[in-house]
Amino acid sequence: MKGITLKYVCKRLLSALFTLWVALTFNFLLPRMMGGDPAEYLASQNAMGSAEYAQQIREQFGLDKGILEQYARYLGGLLQGDLGVSYTNFPIPVKDIILQAMPWTLLIVLISTLLSFLIAWLVGTVAALKKGSLFDNTVVGVSFYIQSVPYFLVAMLLVMGLGYHLNWFPMGHAMTPGADLANMGALVKNIAYHAFLPVLSLVIVSLAGRMIMMRSNILQVFSEDYIVLAQAKGLRRSKILTKYALRNAMLPSFTGLMLSLGQAVGGAIATEMIFSYPGIGLTIMNAVLSHDYPLVQGCFAIIALSVVLLNFLADLIYPLIDPRVSLE
Amino acid sequence: MKKRGISKWLALALAVALLLAGCGGPPASTSSTAAPQESKASEASSQTEESKPTEEPEESVADEPKADSTATGGTLRIGAYVLDTELANKNPLATSGTFTFMLDRIYEPLLTYNEKKGELEPALAAEYEWDDAMTELTFTINSDAKWHDGTAFSAEDVAYTMSVLKDNPTYDQYALWDKLSDVTADGDKVVFTCKESFVSLAQYLSKVRIVPKHLWEKEDPATFTNDTPIGTGPFVFEKYTVGTSIEMNANPDYWCGAPKVDKMLIVMYNSSPNCTLGLLNGEIDATTGTIAMSSIPEFLSKENAKMDIYAGLGNYSVIMNHENELLADPAVRKAMAMAINQPELISRGEYNGVLPTSISWLPDLFGDYVNEEAKNSLEFDLEGAQAVLEEAGYTKGDDGIYQKDGKRLSFTYHNASGAPAQQMEAGLIQQWLLNLGVEIIPKLATWPELTTLLQTGKYDLLQNGINFPPDPYAALNSCFNSSMTAPTGEPTPGLNYFRYRSDEMDALLAQASSETDEEVLKDLYGQMQDLLAKDFVFLPMYNSSGHIPYYDGTAMTGWTDYEAPVISNRNLINVHPVG
Numbered sequence: 001m002k003g004i005t006l007k008y009v010c011k012r013l014l015s016a017l018f019t020l021w022v023a024l025t026f027n028f029l030l031p032r033m034m035g036g037d038p039a040e041y042l043a044s045q046n047a048m049g050s051a052e053y054a055q056q057i058r059e060q061f062g063l064d065k066g067i068l069e070q071y072a073r074y075l076g077g078l079l080q081g082d083l084g085v086s087y088t089n090f091p092i093p094v095k096d097i098i099l100q101a102m103p104w105t106l107l108i109v110l111i112s113t114l115l116s117f118l119i120a121w122l123v124g125t126v127a128a129l130k131k132g133s134l135f136d137n138t139v140v141g142v143s144f145y146i147q148s149v150p151y152f153l154v155a156m157l158l159v160m161g162l163g164y165h166l167n168w169f170p171m172g173h174a175m176t177p178g179a180d181l182a183n184m185g186a187l188v189k190n191i192a193y194h195a196f197l198p199v200l201s202l203v204i205v206s207l208a209g210r211m212i213m214m215r216s217n218i219l220q221v222f223s224e225d226y227i228v229l230a231q232a233k234g235l236r237r238s239k240i241l242t243k244y245a246l247r248n249a250m251l252p253s254f255t256g257l258m259l260s261l262g263q264a265v266g267g268a269i270a271t272e273m274i275f276s277y278p279g280i281g282l283t284i285m286n287a288v289l290s291h292d293y294p295l296v297q298g299c300f301a302i303i304a305l306s307v308v309l310l311n312f313l314a315d316l317i318y319p320l321i322d323p324r325v326s327l328e
Numbered sequence: 329m330k331k332r333g334i335s336k337w338l339a340l341a342l343a344v345a346l347l348l349a350g351c352g353g354p355p356a357s358t359s360s361t362a363a364p365q366e367s368k369a370s371e372a373s374s375q376t377e378e379s380k381p382t383e384e385p386e387e388s389v390a391d392e393p394k395a396d397s398t399a400t401g402g403t404l405r406i407g408a409y410v411l412d413t414e415l416a417n418k419n420p421l422a423t424s425g426t427f428t429f430m431l432d433r434i435y436e437p438l439l440t441y442n443e444k445k446g447e448l449e450p451a452l453a454a455e456y457e458w459d460d461a462m463t464e465l466t467f468t469i470n471s472d473a474k475w476h477d478g479t480a481f482s483a484e485d486v487a488y489t490m491s492v493l494k495d496n497p498t499y500d501q502y503a504l505w506d507k508l509s510d511v512t513a514d515g516d517k518v519v520f521t522c523k524e525s526f527v528s529l530a531q532y533l534s535k536v537r538i539v540p541k542h543l544w545e546k547e548d549p550a551t552f553t554n555d556t557p558i559g560t561g562p563f564v565f566e567k568y569t570v571g572t573s574i575e576m577n578a579n580p581d582y583w584c585g586a587p588k589v590d591k592m593l594i595v596m597y598n599s600s601p602n603c604t605l606g607l608l609n610g611e612i613d614a615t616t617g618t619i620a621m622s623s624i625p626e627f628l629s630k631e632n633a634k635m636d637i638y639a640g641l642g643n644y645s646v647i648m649n650h651e652n653e654l655l656a657d658p659a660v661r662k663a664m665a666m667a668i669n670q671p672e673l674i675s676r677g678e679y680n681g682v683l684p685t686s687i688s689w690l691p692d693l694f695g696d697y698v699n700e701e702a703k704n705s706l707e708f709d710l711e712g713a714q715a716v717l718e719e720a721g722y723t724k725g726d727d728g729i730y731q732k733d734g735k736r737l738s739f740t741y742h743n744a745s746g747a748p749a750q751q752m753e754a755g756l757i758q759q760w761l762l763n764l765g766v767e768i769i770p771k772l773a774t775w776p777e778l779t780t781l782l783q784t785g786k787y788d789l790l791q792n793g794i795n796f797p798p799d800p801y802a803a804l805n806s807c808f809n810s811s812m813t814a815p816t817g818e819p820t821p822g823l824n825y826f827r828y829r830s831d832e833m834d835a836l837l838a839q840a841s842s843e844t845d846e847e848v849l850k851d852l853y854g855q856m857q858d859l860l861a862k863d864f865v866f867l868p869m870y871n872s873s874g875h876i877p878y879y880d881g882t883a884m885t886g887w888t889d890y891e892a893p894v895i896s897n898r899n900l901i902n903v904h905p906v907g
Contacts, residue, residue, distance in 0.1 A: 278571025
């Protein structure tokens with residue numbers, strides 16, 4: 001573990017914790033700054049706008065307490081791993097709601113993120129090596145085209161084309177409604193079949209940018225002096241690529257991967273809506289719309305935590321793959 | 329103008345339908361006899377390969393001979409726009425965040441409110457009787473009803489449910505215990521004692537689902553999430569799969585007759601367009617009311633497709649703040665109401681999938697209480713509207729906006745952001761008001777923000793819906809009694825967001841609150857509706873109606889054997905496979 005000192009780790013850890021605290025505080029303040037009172041809203045929807053009913057709701061949720069006391073309770077709860085109780089889905093704990101949605105989000109978002117980076121790295125590298133060829137021109141052209149198409153359009157075209165008209169894939173859901181899937185193999189197959197279109201849509205739209213980035217990174221590295229030197233010394237192209245160029249060209253992409261993985265827990269709202277797929281994205285959107293403070297806070301806390309955590313991990317891994325990162 | 333508008337939209341809808349049909353979609357034009365099997369089969373294959381060998385038990389039709397000759401068995405597939413968060417809590421007493429369609433198939437109230445007939449019908453109570461003073465309501469319970477676990481339903485369950493409401497005020501959404509003093513079970517009777525006469529108690533009880541005492545008394549009802557719901561209704565909860573479906577079995581012992589299907593599968597969709605696509609594709613036999621309104625023409629062009637439209641307990645309108653000095657003038661309100669082309673609003677904004685809000689407020693579900701004359705008194709008449717303003721002394725300025733004493737008719741107009749239909753309808757209404765000569769300053773806000781604006785009166789015009797219970801008195805009292813409002817800046821104690829104050833209305837409401845004679849009440853409500861129609865309190869839009877799309881005769885039929893909404897328990901038990 002050459003290069004990683006305790007001081008470096010402590011510094012990174014402290015900065016991560018500070019970032020987390022700032023994020024969590026904004027998390028607490030932002031929903032309360034939206035305007036509109038959740039208790040009054042519930043009362044106007046369900047109880048003829050009764051002021052007494054609104055007051056009972058406020059007491060039930062602790063909204064009658066001062067803002068500082070609410071903040072203290074919120075931070076105190078977080079330290080004990082308690083994310084509170086949802087307003088609109090009272091008395092369901094926020095933790096349960098998140099735990100239920102998270103596996104599906106992670107399934108499609110993680111798989112599509114990893115796949116998209118993998119494909120982007122491969123295709124981008126090949127395109128860079130064959131710069132100016134038909135393959136390179138096609139890749140770059142198609143990438144720019146796809147990059148400019150909005151995600152929801154891609155997803156809807158997939159649903160309408162491959163789902164509705166051709167019937168090759170289901171138009172939605174994580175598995176077949178009402179199917180008896182007691183057999184583990186059948187269950188996995190069924191889930192994979194249903195996840196195909198959502199994953200495909202996410203890969204398609206995220207691929208282009210990453211591919212172009214990888215291609216230009218490689219091209220840039222290849223123009224560096226040390227590569228020219230290696231070429232002049234007669235090293236084989238494949239050796240230059242694997243031994244020197246790739247490692248440096250991957251660095252920016254690696255940061256991108258870590259960030260994407262951290263953001264994965266935020267889900268993909270459009271994917272969930274268009275493919276009627278369960279997940280955390282829609283949960284967040286609906287919580288925001290109905291001013292369900294604890295649910296909003298809980299979801300964003302998880303997102304903040306995972307982004308900070310993966311950044312911290314990236315900080316730890318980075319010196320190992322790039323010793324130039326100064327540790328002092 | 330109106331005609332041209334409609335035909336243009338019809339033509340567009342037709343074009344879209346043709347385009348879709350031409351794109352080689354699933355066979356929309358299969359003959360009616362072959363359709364059911366075909367669509368079932370293609371649906372199975374579209375879902376998964378696995379489900380092919382295990383054919384749905386459609387063949388078991390002849391298994392159980394029923395009294396009549398209709399086919400039975402099979403699975404009824406209902407699509408619902410429902411989120412997983414709404415399935416986390418299956419407590420039927422919770423007032424928000426639950427999936428009510430499912431809960432209403434499992435749990436029943438003492439009486440159900442039939443929105444089509446506008447009257448109460450027996451459910452867990454076989455009959456009920458008031459004493460002369462209307463302070464004591466006695467129910468005789470339905471002795472045929474049984475809980476899904478086999479235990480007999482009893483009057484004790486009713487008394488227990490009411491005691492839970494008493495101990496947990498947030499479950500008692502209509503604050504019934506403010507007016508009740510006692511609920512006691514006595515043999516097969518339950519007696520509700522009120523502090524004073526409470527004519528509409530029975531209507532309110534149609535909103536209270538009864539829970540089983542023998543299971544609930546072991547739990548803390550305040551936090552009980554009821555993972556395996558046990559009720560008395562026609563369908564028994566079987567299984568819930570996250571993000572996918574809810575499976576329910578027919579209750580063979582249902583007191584009103586066992587459902588003719590074996591199962592009901594509720595297919596979950598987490599957006600309205602996706603649910604609509606599932607419907608258009610024939611994945612489901614009906615929805616719980618979800619359909620993207622713009623897809624109604626395409627849906628209705630399909631074979632056997634029908635819509636069941638009926639009035640609901642809520643009205644959308646443009647709420648006017650009567651404390652605004654210009655809106656305080658009845659002539660201004662009248663002219664604005666006359667300038668709105670309501671039929672075009674409903675056809676262009678909602679594709680005729682809803683019923684109009686009437687200027688006299690009470691929707692058709694209140695049956696005989698609805699004052700038909702007042703209801704139909706408002707008609708779109710732009711020139712007439714301008715004449716009303718001119719008669720009242722307003723003159724059109726150079727900018728085309730009416731004014732009087734140097735004050736221009738200019739108002740802010742709030743509506744919901746992130747709600748495309750609401751935004752489109754706001755655009756139509758704003759244009760009509762501009763045609764009249766009224767300036768509009770559009771503003772957007774989230775739904776909860778709209779509520780706060782309404783409560784504090786910080787708005788001129790605000791487009792929103794108002795929900796009320798199945799009680800004409802509450803629907804009128806909470807919205808139009810001057811005691812239910814507050815001066816601008818202070819929160820209203822009720823739904824009188826209009827800040828409407830009328831001594832005449834207050835007097836009529838006071839009289840109605842203690843009246844027990846049906847005929848007199850009908851007359852009083854009639855007078856109140858006349859008054860509203862004359863005062864132009866709001867700009868009517870449409871009623872938050874039930875609009876249920878269903879296929880009658882493709883896979884399932886028997887939806888409309890009884891006069892009630894197609895997805896009411898009374899009709900769902902009659903739904904059966906074709907053939």
